[in-house]
Amino acid sequence: TVAVSERAEQASTLRQSARSRSTERAELKGEFANTPQKYVKPDPREGEQWDMAHIKADHAHEITDGSRKVLVGVLDSGIDADHPDLAPNIDVNNSVNCTDGGTIDRSPTGWQPTTSDHGTHVAGTIGAARNGIGITGVAPNVRMASVKVVNDDGFIYPEYAICGFMWAGLRGMDVTNNSYYIDPFEFWCQDQANQAAVVEAVGRAVTWSTKKGTVHVAAAGNSAYDLSRKTTNASSPNDSTPIERTINNGCLDIPTELPEVVTVSSYAQIGTSNETQLSSFSNRGKNVIDVAAPGSRILSTIVKDNGYGLKSGTSMASPHVAGVAALMKSKHPGWRPARVIQQLKAQADERPCAPQQTSSSPGALCTGSPSNNSYAGHGMIDALDAVRR
Secondary structure, three states: OOHHHHOOOOOOOOOOOOOOOOHHHHHHHHHHHHOOOOOOOOOHHHHHHHHHHHOOOHHHHOOOOOOOOOEEEEEOOOOOOOOOOOOOEEEEHOOEEEEEOOOEOOOOOOOOOOOOOOEEEEEEEOOOOOOOOOOOOOOOOOOEEEEEEOOOOOOOOOOHOOOOOHHHHHOOOOEEEOOOOOOOOOOOOOOOOHHHHHHHHHHHHHHHHHOOEEEEEEEOEEEOOOOOOOOOOEEEEEOOEEEEEEOOEEOOOOOOOOOOOEEEEEEOOOOOOOOOOEEHHHEEEEEEOOOOOOOOOOEEEEEEHHHHEOOOOOHHHHHHHHHHHHHHHOOOOOOOOHHHHHHHHHHHHHOOOOOHHHOOOOOOOOOOOOOOEEOOOOOOOOHHHHHHH
């Protein structure tokens, strides 16, 4: 989702985890002692990225930063081409603007941000370069294409997203990240003809590009809603006057609930510990959520002053998974999307329904087993396993 919740919790600076990175490295040494490793010099603000340490991206980088052959499409509000932490990895030739009625605009400035730095923040999490400045992304050596699907008013209409998915397939992108839901409906109901047509059209674009080899990753949404038990919704249409609607499980948050799309929930750090719990805003749902990733108080790149800032939302969780998928494709270039998705789930670290998740979190309580529950799906994404298995 283009996260409303991203505005929360951005004012203060991150505190490092109480567990030092050196301690974690010692603990993990035995786990991958036989894997070829390299010396990795951290970028200056890498120590503030609790999220990267939590998914073991720092350890993954001791093996690989990813392959230049891998291309990730960032379907969002554009990427700041001038940001020094992003410029080395932006693939200009494959970047495009889809917000002119869903037509292709490849002009040099068309795909860059105009009113939002959302896409720039997302891009930093996926692939900020390891270049001695700022932060480091999950996959700091892969290429990223800006696929602009958010217009200047902040809306992502169906034709924009369809254009983006088709472009990804046409250009041979390995992965796309989709931190939004398609406007103007938070849920598109298949028992209403006009809305069903949109579900069908977007679904066809996703299926076609998946067959071309693209893995699609999407944010679960920020309404603290149980996507497996839909009843009512009062947020749509969001470009006019919203009305309260009775909905059912045939009403889908798209693209995240479409088949073949990896659905990502958001987790937050508990204090300064290495423990996490479901972010208060995150959507959830048994057999809807596939995997979880850090999404609260995430430090990444922003447009203002080519700087860095904190944002929160499932929008911030999804790019961690897209980055891990890019690392996986770097290690296994022949894997098709179904295999990548299966391995993302299989390699995830279990996050059982802990006591705090059943007593203090807003919205529906956690249900399910440690290996598959409504909050974390199959578990927390694991970057290290993606490159060593």
